Amino acid sequence: MSRPPVFAIEATNLTDERGTGIGRYTRQLIEALSALQVQPQDEFEVLQLCKRSRWPLxxxxxxxxxxxxxxxxGPVWPIPRPACSLLHVPDERQPPWRVPVVATVHDLYAALNINTGDEKKRQRKLRHYEHLRDGCARLVCVSENTRQDFLRLVGGDPARLKVVHLGVSPDFCPREAAEIDAVRTRHGIAGPYLLFVGSTPNKNLARTLEAFAAGGFARDFTLLVCGERSQAQGEALASRLAALNLTDRVRFVGFVSDANLPVLYAGAAAYLFPSLYEGYGLPILEAMACGVPVLTSNRGSCPEAAAGHAVIADPEDIAALAAGIGEAVAMTESRRAAALAYARTRTWEATARGTLAIWREALAER
Structure with missing residues (x-):
């Protein structure tokens, strides 16, 4: 009996102290691949690769x-390369091996000049897109919107770009009142709140604050904002809150752990995600999986991720955002239930099976 194929995946980002979105993707994908039930003839192995500098972790x-x-x-390989049939690259780290390569395309921020203040980093990322286009047997795009953006802005063979949507971890689910109250107490939250998560410019916090003020929601809700910010960002936001008379109605809680985030979702009256651009928009599904109504935007992949189960608004129109917040807060129980049911269909098992199928397709082509 022949040995099962060995699929290597660059997993150095799993050693980060605070996981990024790509790190979460990598971990969930690997764990789902590990748990897959397959027929004996379809068995496979997964080799996690970690750079020498992070190997102690x-x-x-x-x-x-x-x-x-x-x-x-790398780039020099002084010890024997472990045998593998194919290499999967979830971010920019890539061992210099001559095996078929499959990579994940998460977004096109650099090509769209979004969230890219450092021009040197942006140019490096643009070169990375071109490297993926020219050097990969297949590209896994996390949404059809990302696939279309890549084809439009970078180019390539459409047949080699495949869409595999992301899954939602079972950790994102409705929670008991006692668990929600414990997290609320830990973060000093009193009364009903709306939730906003993110610190990058595309998340659109400034206009969210404007809409929160314009709609008069401060009378009934606190806006809870999660995500780390620089001192300069904090000072600018404090000044803006004072001008909007929202200083006492907006709470910044900084970084929130993966353990606490699902509970904060579950306790919110609504989740606000009016992003200017997303490669996928996984937080939309995570919030829906917690039973929470979602306001999102009509940009990027947000409508694709929401699939008709969230309130959609123009993220640059303050009045539309304010109206959307009101609609989200008033969402009916039947619509919330439909959103929850849909979010539960988006599993990491499906993501793993879709990715594995692309790996096998790339091997068969070789």
């Missing part, structure tokens, strides 16, 4: 059946 890599891990050292 390898205990943070995923654990489970069919998983193993190895260090890599």
């Amino acid at each position: 390898r205990e943070r890599l995923a654990q489970g059946p069919r998983l193993s891990s190895r260090m890599w050292w």
Whole structure:
């Protein structure tokens, strides 16, 4: 009996102290691949690769059946390369091996000049897009919108760009009142609140504050804002809140752990996500999976992620955003239930199976 194929995945981002969105994607994908039930003839192994500089933190890599891990050292490789059939690259780190490569395209921020204040980094990212276009057997796009953006802005063979939507972790689910109250107490939240998560410009916080003020929601709600910010950002926001007379009605709680975030979702009267651009918009589904109504935008992949189950508004129109917040807060129980049911259909198992199918397709082509 021949040995199952070994699919290597660059997993150094799993060693980060605070996981990024791509880090969460990598972990959830690997753990779902580990848990997949397949026929004996379809069995496979997953090799997690970690750069030499992070190898001492390898205990943070995923654990489970069919998983193993190895260090890599590039661009020079002074020790034998572990045998693998294919390499998957979820971010910019890539071992210089001559095997078929599949990469994930999460977004086109750099090509759209969004969230890219450093021009050198933007140009490096643009070169990375071109490298993916020219060097990968297949590209996994997290949404059809991202796929279309890549084809329009970078180019490439449409047949090699495949869409595999992201899943929602089971951690995102409705919570008991006692659990919600405990997290509210921990963060000093009194009374009903609306939730906003994010710190990058595309998340559109400034206009969200304007809409919160314009709609008079401060009478009934606190706006809870999660995400780390620089001192300069904090000072600018404090000045804007004072001008809007919202100083006492907006709470900044900084970084929120993965353990607390689902509970904060579940306790919110609505989740506000009027993003100017998203590669996928996973928080939309995460909030819906917690039973919370969502306001999002008509830009990027947000409508694709919401699939008709969120309130959609123009993210640059303050009046439209204010009206959308009101509609989200008043969302009927039947519509919330439909959104929850839809979010539960988006699983990491499906993401893993879709990714595995693309790996096998790339191997078959070779």
